[in-house]
Amino acid sequence: MSDREALRLDFLKTAGLADAARTPLPGDASTRRYERLITSSGQTLMLMDQAPAAESPPADPSWSPERRHAEGWNAIARLSAGKIEAFAAVAAHLRSLGLSAPEVVALDAPNGLAVLEDFGDALFARVIEDGEPEAPLYLAATEALALLHDAPTPEVLTGPGGDWPLLTYDATALQGGADLFVQWMPKLVPALRFDDAAIADWHAAWAPIVAAGEAGATVMAHRDYHAENLILLPGLQGPRSVGMIDFQDAVRAHPSWDLHSLLQDARRDVSPALEALALDHYFTLRPDVDREPFLQAYAGLAALNEARILGIFARLIARDGKPRYRAFMPRMWAHLETNLGKPGLESVRDWFARYVPEDVRQ
Structure with missing residues (x-):
């Protein structure tokens, strides 16, 4: 028996489980693992297991950009490093x-273990595949x-594992994400070469979008x-019917961020009509939001996120030997191309025209 398994058994015993x-659940691209628990009474729960030493440290709120770069990716991007307390x-x-x-039923934050309420397996993506109408789901989300x-929006969140800072998705994190594209895409497509001048142009092109993202x-x-x-x-209506998971990396960010993550999805197609319907619904619900500058930020930050995700996919394929992520890249390129045609992205569009041939962008 491994030391980690012994910790799990002790934790479950202490929790009365x-x-x-x-039953282990399939993994994803993270370092977490999950198991579904079924009690003697038939209740189901989830065991979340995140070994504390598996990742580089999260950013301390006091760290400078230079210190964050020295500490590693989690600090640059202001990720939680899988901390259960987050x-x-x-x-x-x-x-x-x-x-x-999910309700946290039991917690051992120092050892990275938690028992959670089980929301089931009705992921939006799966129930839509099974015939559930997608528009009501996206409108509820x-x-x-x-x-x-x-x-x-508090600066510090308080939970059963203690306080956790809600850090800003700032210029260091935003630009660091975009930079994954120029760091990893040449490793997947060797014909691409980004010299120092290209990198300087890349940073200059994104600078106004990064600044707007931090300011907003x-x-x-x-x-x-x-x-x-x-x-x-099941049995719930409106926003309460939307069970949220995988939110441990939450940050203070521009309000468009989660919208473009939802509506310009890397893993499934969302039609332009449904995207427009959901955005209209959002503006109806928040009538004080100024639509035109919001949509400009939406397009700019979506494009940045798509460059970031393309870089992540390139890394997963080239470094980690996970070729299945190649199937998602054409969708991301299509979203990026659409956003590059929007106002405010002229400099980024020109950069791609100069440095990334069209036959690569697919």
Whole structure:
């Protein structure tokens, strides 16, 4: 028996779940693992297992950009480094607003273990594949964001594992994400070459979008808000029917961030008509939002996110030997191309025209 398994068994015993049946769930691109627990009474729960030493440290709020770059990717991007206490604190905040996040049933934050309420397997992406109408799901998800965005955004979140800072998705994090494209795409496509001049042009092209993203960071962003991380909860209506998971990397960000994650999804097609319907619904729910500058920020930050995701996919394929992510790249290129045609992205569009041949962008 591994030391980690011994920790899991001790934790489950302390939580009164020593006799629960355990079924491992398929993994994703993260370092977390999950098991479904079935108790003797038939109740189902989820075991979240995130080994604390598996990742580089999260950013301390006091760290300078230089210190963050020295500490590693989690600090640059202001990711939670898989800290269970981050998940617990974000969940507590979402639940306090009447939104649906799993209840934390038991927690061992120092050892990276938690037992959570089980929301089931009705991921938006799966139930849509099975015939569920997609528009009501996307409108409910949009309503949940509007509710979240209208709520006060605290600087520190409090949960059962202690306090957790809600850091800003700032210029260092935004530019660091965009830079994954120029760092990793040449490793996937050797014909691409980005010299120092190209990199300098890259930073200059993104600078106004990065600055606007930091300046507009006013709401909590789930940060990975899409159809694979949202679960349809039966018997509930409106925003409460949207079960949220995988939100431990939440930050203070521009309110468009989660919207473009939802509506310009890397893993499934969302029609332009449904995207427009959901955006109209958002503006109806938040009538004080100035639509034109919001949509300009939406396009700019969506383009940046798509460059970031293309860089991540290139890394997963080239470094980690996960070729399945290649299938998602054409969709990301298509979203990026659409956004590059929007006002405010002329400099970024010109950069791609100079440095990335069209036959690569597919």
